[in-house]
Amino acid sequence: MAIGVKVMKRPEKQVSYVRATLKGMVLTFKHMLEKKVTMQYPEQKSTDREHGLGTYSLSPRWRGTHRMLTDEQGRSKCVACGLCPQICPANCIKLVPGEDEQGHRYPLIYEIDEFRCIFCGYCQEVCPEEAIHVGRHYENSEYSREGHVYDLERLMAQTHPVCEMWDPSDPKGE
Amino acid sequence: MTPELKGFLLLSVIKMVIVFTIIMVGVALLTLMERKVSAWMQNRHGPNRVGWAGLLQPAADGVKNILKEETFPAQANRWLFTVAPALSFIPALLLSAVIPFAAPLPVDFDFTLGPLGRFVHHGPMPMVVADLPVGFLFVIAISSLGVYGIALAGWSSNSKYALLGGLRASAQMISYEVAMGMSLIPVLLLSGSVSFSTIVAQQQAGLWYVMPLFLSFFIFTIAGFAETNRLPFDLPEAESELITGYHTEYSAMKFSFFFIAEYANVVTVCAMIATLFFGGWDIPFTDWDRSGGVLPTLATWLVFFLKVLFWVFVVMWIRWTLPRFRYDQLMALGWKVLMPIALAYIMVMCVAIYVVERVLGITSPVLASLALFALNVGLGILVFGLLDSGVFIRGSGYRQQERLKERGARTARAAVAG
Numbered sequence: 001m002a003i004g005v006k007v008m009k010r011p012e013k014q015v016s017y018v019r020a021t022l023k024g025m026v027l028t029f030k031h032m033l034e035k036k037v038t039m040q041y042p043e044q045k046s047t048d049r050e051h052g053l054g055t056y057s058l059s060p061r062w063r064g065t066h067r068m069l070t071d072e073q074g075r076s077k078c079v080a081c082g083l084c085p086q087i088c089p090a091n092c093i094k095l096v097p098g099e100d101e102q103g104h105r106y107p108l109i110y111e112i113d114e115f116r117c118i119f120c121g122y123c124q125e126v127c128p129e130e131a132i133h134v135g136r137h138y139e140n141s142e143y144s145r146e147g148h149v150y151d152l153e154r155l156m157a158q159t160h161p162v163c164e165m166w167d168p169s170d171p172k173g174e
Numbered sequence: 175m176t177p178e179l180k181g182f183l184l185l186s187v188i189k190m191v192i193v194f195t196i197i198m199v200g201v202a203l204l205t206l207m208e209r210k211v212s213a214w215m216q217n218r219h220g221p222n223r224v225g226w227a228g229l230l231q232p233a234a235d236g237v238k239n240i241l242k243e244e245t246f247p248a249q250a251n252r253w254l255f256t257v258a259p260a261l262s263f264i265p266a267l268l269l270s271a272v273i274p275f276a277a278p279l280p281v282d283f284d285f286t287l288g289p290l291g292r293f294v295h296h297g298p299m300p301m302v303v304a305d306l307p308v309g310f311l312f313v314i315a316i317s318s319l320g321v322y323g324i325a326l327a328g329w330s331s332n333s334k335y336a337l338l339g340g341l342r343a344s345a346q347m348i349s350y351e352v353a354m355g356m357s358l359i360p361v362l363l364l365s366g367s368v369s370f371s372t373i374v375a376q377q378q379a380g381l382w383y384v385m386p387l388f389l390s391f392f393i394f395t396i397a398g399f400a401e402t403n404r405l406p407f408d409l410p411e412a413e414s415e416l417i418t419g420y421h422t423e424y425s426a427m428k429f430s431f432f433f434i435a436e437y438a439n440v441v442t443v444c445a446m447i448a449t450l451f452f453g454g455w456d457i458p459f460t461d462w463d464r465s466g467g468v469l470p471t472l473a474t475w476l477v478f479f480l481k482v483l484f485w486v487f488v489v490m491w492i493r494w495t496l497p498r499f500r501y502d503q504l505m506a507l508g509w510k511v512l513m514p515i516a517l518a519y520i521m522v523m524c525v526a527i528y529v530v531e532r533v534l535g536i537t538s539p540v541l542a543s544l545a546l547f548a549l550n551v552g553l554g555i556l557v558f559g560l561l562d563s564g565v566f567i568r569g570s571g572y573r574q575q576e577r578l579k580e581r582g583a584r585t586a587r588a589a590v591a592g
Contacts, residue, residue: 018562024495032214040219 046138060164063119063134066112067162068155076156077131080107084123084132092116093123107152114140115148121163133162177284181295185281189303190271197270201437202232204486208437211490235430242426247332250423254330259424259431262323265316266438272312273445274370276301276455276475280466298466300371301455301475309368313446314355317401320439321347324403324410324420327432331423339419342501343410346400349508350407354397356516360390360523361450364546374454378464380539384451386546388554389519391451393512398443400508402436404489406496409504444485445478452481515557522553 039046046058068076080097092115098108121134137160142148206221206228213220221228246252278298286292306312321344328340361383362368365376377383384391400407411419421432448454455474457463463470463477499507526549536542 018558021492021496025491028215028491028495031217032211034217036214036219037217038219 058136058138060136062136062138063121063124063163064137065114065135065140065158065160066117066123066150066155067133067135067137067158067160068110068152069131069133069162070156076107076110076152077129078107078110078152079129079131080105080110081128083126083128087122087126089120089122090116090118110152110155111149112155113149115145124163135160135162136164137161175291177292177294180291181283181293184293185295185299186303189301193270193275193303194267197267197438197441198434200441201434202236203229204437204440205235205433206231207486208490208493211487212494215491215494239427239430244428245423245425247423249332251330251332254326255423256428258323258327258330259428259435260323261326262320262435263431263438265319265323266435266442268316269313269442270438270445271303272306272309272370273442273449274300274302274305274374274454275445275478276471277463278466279468279471301471302370305369305371307369309370309373310358310361310446310450311368313442314351314358317439317442318347318351320435323432323435327424328410328420331420333423335416335418336420336422339410339412339416339422342412342416343403343420346403346407346409346504346508349505350397350400350512353393353508353512353516354401356513356520357390357393357397358450359516359520360387363520363523363527370449370454373450374456376539377453378456381543381547382451382453382456382458386543386550387451387523388547388550389515389557390523391447392554392557393516393519394450395447396507396512398447399489399492400504402439402443402489404436404440405493406499407504408498409501412498414498440486440489441482444482444489447485448478448481454478511561519553522549 068078071077080095082095082097085091085093085095092113094109094111094113095107096109097105099105119134124133127133132155135158137158140148209231210220210228221231224230224234246255278300280297281299282296284292284294284296324343325340328336328338328343331337361373364383364387365373367373367376373383380386399405403410409419410416411421416422421429424432455463455478457474457477463474523546526546530536530542530545534545536545
């Protein structure tokens with residue numbers, strides 16, 4: 001009894017099995033008539049806003065599959081500063097920087113291995129240009145390991161909403 | 175062979191095929207119903223992917239089970255291990271042969287079929303595969319054979335869990351068989367016959383036996399749950415204690431056979447309840463169902479089906495409501511509660527039927543049933559009051575209280591000695 005063991009108060013004399021059984025049966029029958037709570041997954045998804053089942057909706061801060069944002073000309077916002085591969089604890093970002101004639105830096109190769117990624121969201125936090133983001137998205141199964149390595153084009157082609165750790169109305173976090 | 179015998183055999187074969195098909199399809203659908211009912215009671219949808227509302231789920235399960243690998247545990251008795259599923263499956267299906275499922279259908283034919291010769295049948299055909307004169311005695315005898323399959327499955331698996339499951343099954347079956355048989359003696363006293371057809375006819379003349387023999391019905395239902403190894407008496411399976419007990423080592427179709435047997439047993443027990451206590455295929459408040467013809471036969475078939483379905487639903491309802499009994503509680507309930515009540519009830523009903531029929535001289539079956547019903551209301555209040563008062567089954571805190579008392583006494587003794 002040194003450690004605080006919780007002792008349940010059990011009935012000592014009067015136990016009503018007949019009444020308890022009937023009570024239980026009424027309860028289970030009531031549950032039969034209640035609304036079903038299962039999410040019908042392929043038809044309903046946690047990322048849907050419309051299903052009206054607030055319980056299932058993803059948190060605005062959900063960190064899922066990455067997305068690279070683009071500027072007005074459709075180029076990636078990335079300036080190949082090298083901060084995200086530096087901060088990445090899983091070492092899953094591969095970046096080879098390049099420079100064009102005007103002296104603008106851009107990524108020659110930008111790959112994220114979603115299989116190694118631990119979805120900590122540091123890349124998004126550290127990015128000075130608000131280019132790489134973790135997204136509110138979770139369906140990323142593939143038939144091969146190689147399929148999980150997203151290159152720059154694929155990252156730019158993603159359309160899902162991004163994690164709202166980043167506030168679009170205050171992009172620089174000021 | 176006389177033409178009459180050939181006609182009888184022909185009809186019997188047709189009825190066999192029909193009943194067998196209905197039972198097998200029904201059992202498959204019952205597995206779906208079980209999953210649906212359990213899902214609904216837990217605010218879920220249940221299987222709804224295969225076919226419309228999951229109706230093809232049993233077929234998918236069946237195909238999957240046939241394609242699965244058959245495993246044999248090392249050191250298992252291979253011969254008994256293979257035979258055991260069949261041993262529990264055959265008695266379960268055999269029982270469906272003796273329960274009348276509709277009003278007799280008048281069938282008249284007289285034709286010659288090539289080399290097979292002449293087939294003749296005249297008059298009403300009872301809608302039961304075998305209209306046995308021994309009726310429910312046959313059911314009680316055969317249903318207890320099912321335990322051989324379970325006990326042998328447990329023994330031949332060479333697994334401790336399976337053996338424990340098999341042992342529990344045999345102990346449980348034996349203890350509840352007694353109460354079950356005794357609960358049916360008042361039915362015999364009242365109807366004067368063990369044949370299902372006679373019992374149904376008697377109930378049509380008077381009231382359904384659930385009223386004059388309510389306690390029989392109550393005991394029979396509880397014992398029936400125990401016979402079919404359903405919750406709250408599923409001690410032989412007991413997933414949480416014995417990892418499904420006697421069929422732990424089984425796989426593929428052999429495993430399914432145990433389930434088919436279990437559900438076939440459920441159907442049989444529910445059909446027994448419907449036939450013995452709820453008028454069988456009788457449609458209440460009308461004599462039209464006995465007028466003969468195709469329409470009354472179909473209508474009574476439907477009514478019987480609905481009655482059985484209702485009781486199957488109750489079985490599932492109780493399964494998903496009550497937790498499992500502890501083993502000693504199960505035994506105590508069987509031997510210390512149900513059997514004495516059944517014995518006392520036989521004596522009370524003996525006297526009551528004698529008084530009603532001989533002393534009071536009530537000849538109308540409805541009035542006699544009403545008189546017995548009045549008696550049953552009183553007895554029911556008494557028995558349920560006693561069951562409810564905690565005299566028979568003490569609360570689980572009782573033993574703790576005893577332990578504390580003992581400890582107190584010991585400290586007091588030690589204090590005196592010291």
